[in-house]
Amino acid sequence: MHEFSVARSICNIAIEEAHRHNVDRVTGICIEIGVMRQIVPELLRTAFEIAAKGTIMQGAKLEIHDVPVTIKCHDCGQFAASATLQVQCVHCGSTNIEINGGNELLVSSIRVAEEVGHEH
Numbered sequence: 558m559h560e561f562s563v564a565r566s567i568c569n570i571a572i573e574e575a576h577r578h579n580v581d582r583v584t585g586i587c588i589e590i591g592v593m594r595q596i597v598p599e600l601l602r603t604a605f606e607i608a609a610k611g612t613i614m615q616g617a618k619l620e621i622h623d624v625p626v627t628i629k630c631h632d633c634g635q636f637a638a639s640a641t642l643q644v645q646c647v648h649c650g651s652t653n654i655e656i657n658g659g660n661e662l663l664v665s666s667i668r669v670a671e672e673v674g675h676e677h
């Protein structure tokens with residue numbers, strides 16, 4: 558299942574990020590996934606739970622944001638964002654289009670546990 562490899566990548570990115578900030582407990586993670594990756598959020602959540610087990614990510618809340626595909630029309634010059642792959646410009650119907658994005662896999666932020674008993 559391809560959600561598992563995505564979940565593992567997310568974990569690796571987040572753990573690296575956490576280490577860079579000397580964080581040893583991650584409570585939440587916010588990711589951006591391009592719609593072209595055709596991720597099933599529920600499967601990804603399950604895969605993430607399994608991948609996070611035994612790591613500093615265990616029990617972290619996964620927040621998933623979809624990144625739409627951007628379509629640029631070469632005929633009318635307009636842009637459109639879509640949650641699905643399009644074959645035509647939504648403005649003029651031209652098929653002379655360029656498709657960008659939708660393949661993103663980004664960790665946009667991580668939430669970490671508040672330090673307990675630490676005065677600032």
Ligand SMILES: [Zn+2]
Nearest residue numbers: 630633646649
């Ligand atoms: Zn057009």
